[in-house]
Amino acid sequence: MAIREILEAPDPRLKVVSAPVETFDDELKTLVEDMFETMYAAHGIGLAAIQVGEPLRLLVIDLQEEDPDAEPEECDHDGTHHTHQPVINDPRVFVNPEILDPSDDLKTYQEGCLSVPDIFADVERPAQCRVRWQDLEGNQHEEEMTGMLAVCIQHEMDHLNGILFIDHLSRLKRSMALKKLEKARKAA
Template sequence: MAIREILEVPDPRLKIVSKPVETFDDGLKALVDDMFETMYAAHGIGLAAIQVGEPIRLLVIDLQEPDEDASPEDCGDHGCGHDHRPVKNDPRVFVNPEILAPAEELSTYQEGCLSVPDIYADVDRPVRCRVRWQDLEGQVHEEDMEGMMAVCIQHEMDHLNGILFIDHLSRLKRSMALKKLEKLRKAA
């Protein structure tokens, strides 16, 4: 496993439409392992293969929900006084995902992206969607998704089509976000 470089705007590879995965082999599994390691190291909840320079229809998601059944002490007592609860990891892999039935009803979530670091904006997306995908063995699955999972899978699937979350913003808001990113890079 290895942490890979995450492509950032304005890298033109982020605009590539990814190709379907046709080979389900150890190379694909190794890429998935690298993607999870990269995503966790960057404190993300989703990552598309194109974000690490691989233009294939593959994404990984782990919403890392807080474990409500755990007590704050389960994370170790380090005296900071905060209610630290360990997270439940639920790593999920989606190969060749497709959205079959997006809801007409929209919801607004503030989104961010590892390829557009430190920039956040409200994006409207269908509140629910039915998704079909393959697993690492090529088996087909379908599931109705809602809430944060629906938002995350739609965001990551946009990457597979060369779309960034800032592309959903008005021209003015997108321009302001990119200028802010440029300022942050210069300050660093």
């Protein structure tokens, strides 16, 4: 497994429409492992293959919910002590996903993106959607998704079509977000 570089806006590769996955082999499994490692290292909850430079219709999601029944753990990071709730990992892989039947009911969530770091904005999307995808063996699955999972799958699927969440914003807000990103890059 390896942590890969995450492409950041305005990298033109993020505008590429990804190709369907046709070969379900060890190379695909390695890419998925790298994507999870990269996503976890960046503290993300979703990552599309194009974000690590692979123009394939592949994405990974892990909403990493806190376990309310678990005892808080003591952490020692950089010499400080604090407690936090352990996280339940639920890594999910979506190969060649497609949205079927998005609801007419819309919901607004504040979104961010590993390819547009430190920028957050409200985006309106269907509140639920039915999704069909394949797993790493090529088996078909279908599921009705709601809440944060529905938002995340739609956000990541946008990447497969060359769309960033800031593309859903008005021209002015998108321009402001990109200027803020550029300013942060120069400061770093």
